[in-house]
Amino acid sequence: MTPLLEVRDLRVSFPGRHGRVQPVDGVSFTVGHGETVALVGESGSGKSLTSLALLQLIPPPGRIEQGSVVCLGGTDLLPLTGEALRRVRGRRIGMVFQDPMTSLNPVLTIGDQVAETIRAHLPGSARQAADRAVALLGEVGLAEPALRARQYPHQLSGGMRQRALIAIALAAEPELLVADEPTSALDVTVQAQILELLDRLRASRRLSVLLITHDLGVVAGRADRTLVMYAGRLVETGPTAAVFGAPAHPYTRGLLASLPSLRGPRRPLVAIPGNVPDPSQWPDGCRFRPRCPLAEARCGTQPPELPVGEARRAACWLAGTAGVAAP
Amino acid sequence: MTAAVLWRHAGGRAGMLLLGALILLVLLAPPFLPAPYLQPDPEHGRLLPPGAGHLLGTDDLSRDVLARVVAGGRVSLAVAAGAVLLSVTLGTLVGLAAGYLGGWVDQLLMRLVDAALAVPRLFLLLIIVGIMERIPLGVLIVAIGATGWFGTSRLVRAEVLRLRTLDFVRGAQALGAGPRRVVFRHLLPNVLGPLAAATTLAVGDVILLEAGLSFLGLGVQPPTPSWGGMILAARSDLVNAPWVSLAPGVAIVLTVLAVNLVGEALQDPAGEAAT
Secondary structure, eight states: OOOSEEEEEEEEEEEETTEEEEEEEEEEEEEOTTOEEEEEOOTTSSHHHHHHHHTTOOOTTOEEOTTOEEEETTEEOTTOOHHHHHHHBTTTEEEEOSOTTTSSOTTSOHHHHHHHHHHHHSOSOHHHHHHHHHHHHHHTTOSSHHHHHHSOGGGSOHHHHHHHHHHHHHTTOOSEEEEESTTTTSOHHHHHHHHHHHHHHHHHHTOEEEEEESOHHHHTTTOSEEEEEETTEEEEEEEHHHHHHSOOSHHHHHHHHTSOOSSSSOOOOOOOSSOOOOGGGOOSSOTTGGGOTTOOGGGGSOOOOEEOSTTOEEOOTTTTSHHHHOO | OOHHHHHHSHHHHHHHHHHHHHHHHHHHSGGGSOSOSSSOOTTSOTTOOSOSSSTTOBOTTSOBHHHHHHHHHHHHHHHHHHHHHHHHHHHHHHHHHHHHHOHHHHHHHHHHHHHHHTSOHHHHHHHHHHTOSSOOHHHHHHHHHHTSOHHHHHHHHHHHHHHHTSHHHHHHHHTTOOHHHIIIIIIHHHHHHHHHHHHHHHHHHHHHHHHHHHHTTSSSOTTSOOHHHHHHHTGGGTTTOTHHHHHHHHHHHHHHHHHHHHHHHHHOHHHHHTO
16 A cells, blocks of 8 residues: 655755755654654754655744655655645645744634634635534534633643644644654653544544654554654654664664663663764764764764665664664 | 823823814814905904904904914914824834834835934935925825834834744734734734824824925915914014914914823823723
């Protein structure tokens, strides 16, 4: 079965002081029908730009490089412009942004904002759209949806606003929901509820979800597959359980080792030394090399994404060897 | 910002009451005033001091000063309202275009605004009305309106630049809102707050400007009364009949005070936080 979304060799570039830099540098992945895929990485890894590029929302002067392909259900999205592009945004791909405090228009009611997206894409009267908006607000778990529809964003809590944003993203019944850090601005208890909701919606609507996050705790148990991004490239991809159970790339291992765990023996948390390098100063070869405890001479050449076991790949020369696979 | 919030603000309430009273007076009073106010009226005396027959006295052509202040108020307020409406509309459209489109459109519009702002507004107006042989009210309104939008456009542009980076504007685009919807449904309504405050304050400026122009003889033309024109006509009698120029002067001060009180209240962050 062909995947719903296919991204091939995606490159996003910005003008820098010494020529263009590429914060997203050759990213390829797929999202299947009804699948949840998590894209994980630190700040500056390029994960948000990757999600924005799907809908050509890269802020100028950035641009998507020639040769990149974003294909949704057989449609190549990157050549689209104007009205054709507008009909994909929201209609086929819905987006949920990170900050529920700033993602809603403060002067429009919640119901109006849901109805606006419905009317932008689907036929029907204003009355029908308003009714549909109330139904959607109920579906995303807001109590008293008719009342909420008449309220303004400042009258809702953070968790309620995030639910409203999800309702807006789903208003035109998209096939793919892209959620960029949907829980980062929320309390921990509310985070779990929102993730629960996304899971439920995916099942009931046969939705595909691309979940962008820096929080591995969010990913564990929610996503079918996990993509780990570092310095503009995917370093490891595979089924979530396998990636978490036996990380094949030293960077993934570092990420997992820096997470506190409630289970297992007590151990000191390990921080990965250093920071994600600036896109203008990416090292040659493997970009994790300067921070990697296992770096050796051949790491000066960029490793390809090598297969490691069932449906897994890792961009590391040492991938699959015993020294790395053991956690 | 609703009227109720404005009402709770002490200065805002005083301004609204005063402005309301002035507008009511100017709109409703004429049938009750001693006519005529345009033509000399030899039945009454010249330069009568305020008294029973003429509450604010008469001017050098024996016309009732109160009647002329009310009639002049209609003209002055109409000119102010028309000119401000025009300048705010122009300024908002230019500001939205510059802020939303950016790039060379922004550069071009803002450099034009810079150039226009470098010339004092009164000089711009003098040039425009100076080349006209007659100055009908319509021309005066357009001239004042067309020279008053520069500041507004900068204000709107700055707000749009701020709003454009907020997630809800990017979100609207991500969900398939076209440019027109983004501009008029997401950007414009969020600009209205600061715009309302600036607009109210602009009304005060325009009333003073029209009074100044009329005082220079380049504004509202006699015999149509206007506050500035009345002060001009009465200047030779300033010492022996001060009420003739004081009455329109006080009217100007009260009106500008009222709109500025409202404008200040609209700008008050405490009031905004309450919305």
